[in-house]
Amino acid sequence: MWPWEHxxxxxxAYSLFCHLVFRRSPTGLEAFAAVFASVLPDIIDKPLAWEYGVFQxxxxxxxxxxxxxxxxxAVGVLAHWAGRxxxxxxxxxGYLLHLPSDVxxxxxxxxxAHPELMLWPLETVTEHDHGQGFTDQFWLLFTRYQQDLLAGDLSTYMWIQLGLAGFVGLLWxxxxxxxxxxxLYWVGHRLRGLLSGRTTRDDRTR
Structure with missing residues:
Protein backbone atom coordinates (compact mmCIF):
# COMPACT_ATOMS: atom_id res chain seq x y z
CA MET A 1 0.00 0.00 0.00
CA TRP A 2 1.25 3.50 -0.87
CA PRO A 3 2.34 5.73 2.06
CA TRP A 4 -0.38 8.28 1.31
CA GLU A 5 -2.95 5.49 1.31
CA HIS A 6 -1.79 4.48 4.78
CA ALA A 13 -9.89 5.26 11.36
CA TYR A 14 -8.94 7.64 14.14
CA SER A 15 -11.46 10.30 13.16
CA LEU A 16 -14.27 7.74 13.20
CA PHE A 17 -12.97 6.40 16.52
CA CYS A 18 -12.89 9.93 17.92
CA HIS A 19 -16.46 10.68 16.90
CA LEU A 20 -17.79 7.35 18.16
CA VAL A 21 -15.90 7.19 21.46
CA PHE A 22 -15.01 10.76 22.44
CA ARG A 23 -17.93 12.44 20.62
CA ARG A 24 -15.65 15.08 19.14
CA SER A 25 -13.24 15.76 16.30
CA PRO A 26 -9.53 14.88 16.56
CA THR A 27 -7.16 17.49 17.91
CA GLY A 28 -4.16 18.55 15.88
CA LEU A 29 -1.79 16.46 17.99
CA GLU A 30 -4.01 13.39 17.69
CA ALA A 31 -4.40 13.76 13.93
CA PHE A 32 -0.65 14.19 13.51
CA ALA A 33 0.06 11.16 15.70
CA ALA A 34 -2.37 8.96 13.76
CA VAL A 35 -1.04 9.98 10.33
CA PHE A 36 2.63 9.89 11.34
CA ALA A 37 2.26 6.47 12.95
CA SER A 38 0.39 5.17 9.90
CA VAL A 39 3.45 5.73 7.68
CA LEU A 40 6.14 5.05 10.31
CA PRO A 41 6.63 1.35 9.43
CA ASP A 42 7.60 2.39 5.89
CA ILE A 43 9.81 5.18 7.23
CA ILE A 44 11.66 2.59 9.31
CA ASP A 45 11.94 -0.30 6.85
CA LYS A 46 12.11 1.18 3.36
CA PRO A 47 15.25 3.34 3.81
CA LEU A 48 17.01 0.62 5.81
CA ALA A 49 16.30 -1.90 3.04
CA TRP A 50 16.49 0.15 -0.15
CA GLU A 51 19.14 2.66 0.84
CA TYR A 52 21.38 0.91 3.36
CA GLY A 53 20.77 -2.79 2.75
CA VAL A 54 20.14 -3.57 6.43
CA PHE A 55 17.11 -5.66 5.50
CA GLN A 56 16.50 -7.70 2.37
CA ALA A 74 5.17 2.06 25.15
CA VAL A 75 4.04 5.18 23.30
CA GLY A 76 0.58 4.86 24.83
CA VAL A 77 2.00 4.62 28.36
CA LEU A 78 4.30 7.60 27.82
CA ALA A 79 1.46 9.64 26.31
CA HIS A 80 -0.81 8.80 29.24
CA TRP A 81 1.94 9.75 31.69
CA ALA A 82 2.31 13.09 29.87
CA GLY A 83 -1.45 13.73 30.02
CA ARG A 84 -1.87 13.05 26.29
CA GLY A 94 -2.44 4.39 13.11
CA TYR A 95 0.59 2.14 13.52
CA LEU A 96 -1.22 -1.12 14.11
CA LEU A 97 -3.58 -0.60 11.18
CA HIS A 98 -0.62 -0.31 8.82
CA LEU A 99 0.25 -4.01 9.15
CA PRO A 100 -3.07 -5.66 8.19
CA SER A 101 -3.63 -2.94 5.58
CA ASP A 102 -0.57 -4.17 3.66
CA VAL A 103 -1.79 -7.75 3.88
CA ALA A 113 -2.66 -12.66 1.28
CA HIS A 114 0.84 -12.47 2.75
CA PRO A 115 0.56 -12.52 6.55
CA GLU A 116 4.30 -13.12 6.72
CA LEU A 117 4.65 -9.38 6.13
CA MET A 118 3.82 -8.98 9.83
CA LEU A 119 5.92 -11.84 11.20
CA TRP A 120 9.53 -10.71 10.81
CA PRO A 121 11.96 -12.21 11.87
CA LEU A 122 10.11 -15.54 12.16
CA GLU A 123 9.01 -15.25 8.54
CA THR A 124 10.09 -12.94 5.74
CA VAL A 125 8.76 -12.10 2.32
CA THR A 126 10.58 -13.12 -0.83
CA GLU A 127 13.73 -11.12 -1.40
CA HIS A 128 13.21 -8.30 -3.85
CA ASP A 129 16.11 -6.11 -4.90
CA HIS A 130 14.91 -2.71 -6.12
CA GLY A 131 18.39 -1.78 -7.27
CA GLN A 132 17.75 1.84 -6.27
CA GLY A 133 17.99 4.00 -3.20
CA PHE A 134 15.00 4.96 -1.10
CA THR A 135 14.48 8.40 -2.64
CA ASP A 136 14.83 7.15 -6.23
CA GLN A 137 12.47 4.25 -5.61
CA PHE A 138 9.90 6.45 -3.91
CA TRP A 139 9.85 8.94 -6.78
CA LEU A 140 9.67 6.12 -9.32
CA LEU A 141 6.55 4.76 -7.64
CA PHE A 142 5.06 8.23 -7.23
CA THR A 143 5.75 9.14 -10.89
CA ARG A 144 4.17 5.90 -12.08
CA TYR A 145 1.06 6.62 -10.01
CA GLN A 146 0.95 10.21 -11.29
CA GLN A 147 1.27 9.13 -14.92
CA ASP A 148 -1.60 6.67 -14.58
CA LEU A 149 -3.69 9.38 -12.96
CA LEU A 150 -2.99 12.00 -15.65
CA ALA A 151 -3.56 9.50 -18.45
CA GLY A 152 -6.90 8.50 -16.96
CA ASP A 153 -5.72 4.88 -17.06
CA LEU A 154 -7.16 4.00 -13.68
CA SER A 155 -8.27 0.64 -12.40
CA THR A 156 -11.41 0.18 -10.33
CA TYR A 157 -9.17 -0.13 -7.27
CA MET A 158 -7.54 3.24 -8.00
CA TRP A 159 -10.93 4.87 -8.47
CA ILE A 160 -11.91 3.56 -5.06
CA GLN A 161 -8.70 5.00 -3.65
CA LEU A 162 -9.43 8.43 -5.15
CA GLY A 163 -12.98 8.31 -3.84
CA LEU A 164 -11.73 7.42 -0.38
CA ALA A 165 -9.16 10.23 -0.53
CA GLY A 166 -11.89 12.72 -1.46
CA PHE A 167 -14.11 11.50 1.36
CA VAL A 168 -11.32 11.76 3.92
CA GLY A 169 -10.48 15.24 2.67
CA LEU A 170 -14.07 16.31 3.31
CA LEU A 171 -14.01 14.58 6.69
CA TRP A 172 -10.84 16.47 7.58
CA LEU A 184 -3.86 29.40 12.13
CA TYR A 185 -5.62 29.85 15.47
CA TRP A 186 -2.33 30.84 17.10
CA VAL A 187 -1.59 33.40 14.38
CA GLY A 188 -5.13 34.78 14.60
CA HIS A 189 -4.87 35.00 18.38
CA ARG A 190 -1.56 36.85 18.15
CA LEU A 191 -2.94 39.26 15.55
CA ARG A 192 -6.01 39.97 17.68
CA GLY A 193 -3.73 40.59 20.66
CA LEU A 194 -1.56 42.98 18.68
CA LEU A 195 -4.55 44.84 17.25
CA SER A 196 -6.19 45.01 20.68
CA GLY A 197 -3.01 46.39 22.23
CA ARG A 198 -2.65 48.94 19.44
CA THR A 199 -6.27 50.05 19.88
CA THR A 200 -5.74 50.46 23.62
CA ARG A 201 -2.63 52.57 23.07
CA ASP A 202 -4.44 54.73 20.51
CA ASP A 203 -7.31 55.31 22.98
CA ARG A 204 -4.84 56.38 25.67
CA THR A 205 -3.21 58.95 23.41
CA ARG A 206 -6.49 60.67 22.66
Missing amino acids: AIVGYL TGYALGHSIFFAVPLSI GSAGVAFGL LDGYVREGQ LYDGAPVLREP
Missing part, protein backbone atom coordinates in the same frame (compact mmCIF):
# COMPACT_ATOMS: atom_id res chain seq x y z
CA ALA A 7 -2.11 8.11 5.89
CA ILE A 8 -5.68 8.23 4.55
CA VAL A 9 -6.62 5.01 6.33
CA GLY A 10 -4.96 6.13 9.56
CA TYR A 11 -6.76 9.45 9.67
CA LEU A 12 -10.10 7.95 8.68
CA THR A 57 13.04 -6.20 1.82
CA GLY A 58 11.03 -3.19 2.90
CA TYR A 59 8.93 -5.37 5.19
CA ALA A 60 10.98 -6.10 8.26
CA LEU A 61 11.28 -4.61 11.76
CA GLY A 62 8.82 -1.78 11.32
CA HIS A 63 6.17 -4.09 9.89
CA SER A 64 6.64 -6.82 12.49
CA ILE A 65 3.84 -7.36 14.99
CA PHE A 66 6.54 -8.30 17.49
CA PHE A 67 7.84 -4.73 17.28
CA ALA A 68 4.61 -2.86 16.55
CA VAL A 69 2.66 -4.01 19.61
CA PRO A 70 5.36 -3.22 22.23
CA LEU A 71 6.09 0.12 20.54
CA SER A 72 2.40 1.10 20.53
CA ILE A 73 2.03 0.12 24.18
CA GLY A 85 -3.48 9.64 26.43
CA SER A 86 -5.71 10.19 23.41
CA ALA A 87 -2.65 10.99 21.28
CA GLY A 88 -1.18 7.67 22.38
CA VAL A 89 -4.34 5.93 21.25
CA ALA A 90 -4.11 7.72 17.90
CA PHE A 91 -0.50 6.58 17.48
CA GLY A 92 -1.30 2.97 18.32
CA LEU A 93 -4.31 2.85 16.04
CA LEU A 104 -5.27 -6.77 2.67
CA ASP A 105 -3.82 -4.63 -0.11
CA GLY A 106 -1.81 -7.57 -1.41
CA TYR A 107 -4.89 -9.75 -1.42
CA VAL A 108 -6.95 -7.16 -3.31
CA ARG A 109 -4.23 -6.46 -5.88
CA GLU A 110 -2.85 -9.97 -6.38
CA GLY A 111 -5.51 -12.27 -4.96
CA GLN A 112 -3.03 -13.55 -2.38
CA LEU A 173 -12.56 19.75 6.73
CA TYR A 174 -15.61 18.69 8.74
CA ASP A 175 -13.29 17.97 11.67
CA GLY A 176 -12.05 21.54 11.46
CA ALA A 177 -8.81 20.87 9.56
CA PRO A 178 -6.79 19.59 12.54
CA VAL A 179 -3.02 20.23 12.39
CA LEU A 180 -3.67 23.22 10.11
CA ARG A 181 -6.18 24.95 12.38
CA GLU A 182 -3.86 25.10 15.42
CA PRO A 183 -1.16 27.33 13.84
Whole structure:
Protein backbone atom coordinates (compact mmCIF):
# COMPACT_ATOMS: atom_id res chain seq x y z
CA MET A 1 0.00 0.00 0.00
CA TRP A 2 1.25 3.50 -0.87
CA PRO A 3 2.34 5.73 2.06
CA TRP A 4 -0.38 8.28 1.31
CA GLU A 5 -2.95 5.49 1.31
CA HIS A 6 -1.79 4.48 4.78
CA ALA A 7 -2.11 8.11 5.89
CA ILE A 8 -5.68 8.23 4.55
CA VAL A 9 -6.62 5.01 6.33
CA GLY A 10 -4.96 6.13 9.56
CA TYR A 11 -6.76 9.45 9.67
CA LEU A 12 -10.10 7.95 8.68
CA ALA A 13 -9.89 5.26 11.36
CA TYR A 14 -8.94 7.64 14.14
CA SER A 15 -11.46 10.30 13.16
CA LEU A 16 -14.27 7.74 13.20
CA PHE A 17 -12.97 6.40 16.52
CA CYS A 18 -12.89 9.93 17.92
CA HIS A 19 -16.46 10.68 16.90
CA LEU A 20 -17.79 7.35 18.16
CA VAL A 21 -15.90 7.19 21.46
CA PHE A 22 -15.01 10.76 22.44
CA ARG A 23 -17.93 12.44 20.62
CA ARG A 24 -15.65 15.08 19.14
CA SER A 25 -13.24 15.76 16.30
CA PRO A 26 -9.53 14.88 16.56
CA THR A 27 -7.16 17.49 17.91
CA GLY A 28 -4.16 18.55 15.88
CA LEU A 29 -1.79 16.46 17.99
CA GLU A 30 -4.01 13.39 17.69
CA ALA A 31 -4.40 13.76 13.93
CA PHE A 32 -0.65 14.19 13.51
CA ALA A 33 0.06 11.16 15.70
CA ALA A 34 -2.37 8.96 13.76
CA VAL A 35 -1.04 9.98 10.33
CA PHE A 36 2.63 9.89 11.34
CA ALA A 37 2.26 6.47 12.95
CA SER A 38 0.39 5.17 9.90
CA VAL A 39 3.45 5.73 7.68
CA LEU A 40 6.14 5.05 10.31
CA PRO A 41 6.63 1.35 9.43
CA ASP A 42 7.60 2.39 5.89
CA ILE A 43 9.81 5.18 7.23
CA ILE A 44 11.66 2.59 9.31
CA ASP A 45 11.94 -0.30 6.85
CA LYS A 46 12.11 1.18 3.36
CA PRO A 47 15.25 3.34 3.81
CA LEU A 48 17.01 0.62 5.81
CA ALA A 49 16.30 -1.90 3.04
CA TRP A 50 16.49 0.15 -0.15
CA GLU A 51 19.14 2.66 0.84
CA TYR A 52 21.38 0.91 3.36
CA GLY A 53 20.77 -2.79 2.75
CA VAL A 54 20.14 -3.57 6.43
CA PHE A 55 17.11 -5.66 5.50
CA GLN A 56 16.50 -7.70 2.37
CA THR A 57 13.04 -6.20 1.82
CA GLY A 58 11.03 -3.19 2.90
CA TYR A 59 8.93 -5.37 5.19
CA ALA A 60 10.98 -6.10 8.26
CA LEU A 61 11.28 -4.61 11.76
CA GLY A 62 8.82 -1.78 11.32
CA HIS A 63 6.17 -4.09 9.89
CA SER A 64 6.64 -6.82 12.49
CA ILE A 65 3.84 -7.36 14.99
CA PHE A 66 6.54 -8.30 17.49
CA PHE A 67 7.84 -4.73 17.28
CA ALA A 68 4.61 -2.86 16.55
CA VAL A 69 2.66 -4.01 19.61
CA PRO A 70 5.36 -3.22 22.23
CA LEU A 71 6.09 0.12 20.54
CA SER A 72 2.40 1.10 20.53
CA ILE A 73 2.03 0.12 24.18
CA ALA A 74 5.17 2.06 25.15
CA VAL A 75 4.04 5.18 23.30
CA GLY A 76 0.58 4.86 24.83
CA VAL A 77 2.00 4.62 28.36
CA LEU A 78 4.30 7.60 27.82
CA ALA A 79 1.46 9.64 26.31
CA HIS A 80 -0.81 8.80 29.24
CA TRP A 81 1.94 9.75 31.69
CA ALA A 82 2.31 13.09 29.87
CA GLY A 83 -1.45 13.73 30.02
CA ARG A 84 -1.87 13.05 26.29
CA GLY A 85 -3.48 9.64 26.43
CA SER A 86 -5.71 10.19 23.41
CA ALA A 87 -2.65 10.99 21.28
CA GLY A 88 -1.18 7.67 22.38
CA VAL A 89 -4.34 5.93 21.25
CA ALA A 90 -4.11 7.72 17.90
CA PHE A 91 -0.50 6.58 17.48
CA GLY A 92 -1.30 2.97 18.32
CA LEU A 93 -4.31 2.85 16.04
CA GLY A 94 -2.44 4.39 13.11
CA TYR A 95 0.59 2.14 13.52
CA LEU A 96 -1.22 -1.12 14.11
CA LEU A 97 -3.58 -0.60 11.18
CA HIS A 98 -0.62 -0.31 8.82
CA LEU A 99 0.25 -4.01 9.15
CA PRO A 100 -3.07 -5.66 8.19
CA SER A 101 -3.63 -2.94 5.58
CA ASP A 102 -0.57 -4.17 3.66
CA VAL A 103 -1.79 -7.75 3.88
CA LEU A 104 -5.27 -6.77 2.67
CA ASP A 105 -3.82 -4.63 -0.11
CA GLY A 106 -1.81 -7.57 -1.41
CA TYR A 107 -4.89 -9.75 -1.42
CA VAL A 108 -6.95 -7.16 -3.31
CA ARG A 109 -4.23 -6.46 -5.88
CA GLU A 110 -2.85 -9.97 -6.38
CA GLY A 111 -5.51 -12.27 -4.96
CA GLN A 112 -3.03 -13.55 -2.38
CA ALA A 113 -2.66 -12.66 1.28
CA HIS A 114 0.84 -12.47 2.75
CA PRO A 115 0.56 -12.52 6.55
CA GLU A 116 4.30 -13.12 6.72
CA LEU A 117 4.65 -9.38 6.13
CA MET A 118 3.82 -8.98 9.83
CA LEU A 119 5.92 -11.84 11.20
CA TRP A 120 9.53 -10.71 10.81
CA PRO A 121 11.96 -12.21 11.87
CA LEU A 122 10.11 -15.54 12.16
CA GLU A 123 9.01 -15.25 8.54
CA THR A 124 10.09 -12.94 5.74
CA VAL A 125 8.76 -12.10 2.32
CA THR A 126 10.58 -13.12 -0.83
CA GLU A 127 13.73 -11.12 -1.40
CA HIS A 128 13.21 -8.30 -3.85
CA ASP A 129 16.11 -6.11 -4.90
CA HIS A 130 14.91 -2.71 -6.12
CA GLY A 131 18.39 -1.78 -7.27
CA GLN A 132 17.75 1.84 -6.27
CA GLY A 133 17.99 4.00 -3.20
CA PHE A 134 15.00 4.96 -1.10
CA THR A 135 14.48 8.40 -2.64
CA ASP A 136 14.83 7.15 -6.23
CA GLN A 137 12.47 4.25 -5.61
CA PHE A 138 9.90 6.45 -3.91
CA TRP A 139 9.85 8.94 -6.78
CA LEU A 140 9.67 6.12 -9.32
CA LEU A 141 6.55 4.76 -7.64
CA PHE A 142 5.06 8.23 -7.23
CA THR A 143 5.75 9.14 -10.89
CA ARG A 144 4.17 5.90 -12.08
CA TYR A 145 1.06 6.62 -10.01
CA GLN A 146 0.95 10.21 -11.29
CA GLN A 147 1.27 9.13 -14.92
CA ASP A 148 -1.60 6.67 -14.58
CA LEU A 149 -3.69 9.38 -12.96
CA LEU A 150 -2.99 12.00 -15.65
CA ALA A 151 -3.56 9.50 -18.45
CA GLY A 152 -6.90 8.50 -16.96
CA ASP A 153 -5.72 4.88 -17.06
CA LEU A 154 -7.16 4.00 -13.68
CA SER A 155 -8.27 0.64 -12.40
CA THR A 156 -11.41 0.18 -10.33
CA TYR A 157 -9.17 -0.13 -7.27
CA MET A 158 -7.54 3.24 -8.00
CA TRP A 159 -10.93 4.87 -8.47
CA ILE A 160 -11.91 3.56 -5.06
CA GLN A 161 -8.70 5.00 -3.65
CA LEU A 162 -9.43 8.43 -5.15
CA GLY A 163 -12.98 8.31 -3.84
CA LEU A 164 -11.73 7.42 -0.38
CA ALA A 165 -9.16 10.23 -0.53
CA GLY A 166 -11.89 12.72 -1.46
CA PHE A 167 -14.11 11.50 1.36
CA VAL A 168 -11.32 11.76 3.92
CA GLY A 169 -10.48 15.24 2.67
CA LEU A 170 -14.07 16.31 3.31
CA LEU A 171 -14.01 14.58 6.69
CA TRP A 172 -10.84 16.47 7.58
CA LEU A 173 -12.56 19.75 6.73
CA TYR A 174 -15.61 18.69 8.74
CA ASP A 175 -13.29 17.97 11.67
CA GLY A 176 -12.05 21.54 11.46
CA ALA A 177 -8.81 20.87 9.56
CA PRO A 178 -6.79 19.59 12.54
CA VAL A 179 -3.02 20.23 12.39
CA LEU A 180 -3.67 23.22 10.11
CA ARG A 181 -6.18 24.95 12.38
CA GLU A 182 -3.86 25.10 15.42
CA PRO A 183 -1.16 27.33 13.84
CA LEU A 184 -3.86 29.40 12.13
CA TYR A 185 -5.62 29.85 15.47
CA TRP A 186 -2.33 30.84 17.10
CA VAL A 187 -1.59 33.40 14.38
CA GLY A 188 -5.13 34.78 14.60
CA HIS A 189 -4.87 35.00 18.38
CA ARG A 190 -1.56 36.85 18.15
CA LEU A 191 -2.94 39.26 15.55
CA ARG A 192 -6.01 39.97 17.68
CA GLY A 193 -3.73 40.59 20.66
CA LEU A 194 -1.56 42.98 18.68
CA LEU A 195 -4.55 44.84 17.25
CA SER A 196 -6.19 45.01 20.68
CA GLY A 197 -3.01 46.39 22.23
CA ARG A 198 -2.65 48.94 19.44
CA THR A 199 -6.27 50.05 19.88
CA THR A 200 -5.74 50.46 23.62
CA ARG A 201 -2.63 52.57 23.07
CA ASP A 202 -4.44 54.73 20.51
CA ASP A 203 -7.31 55.31 22.98
CA ARG A 204 -4.84 56.38 25.67
CA THR A 205 -3.21 58.95 23.41
CA ARG A 206 -6.49 60.67 22.66
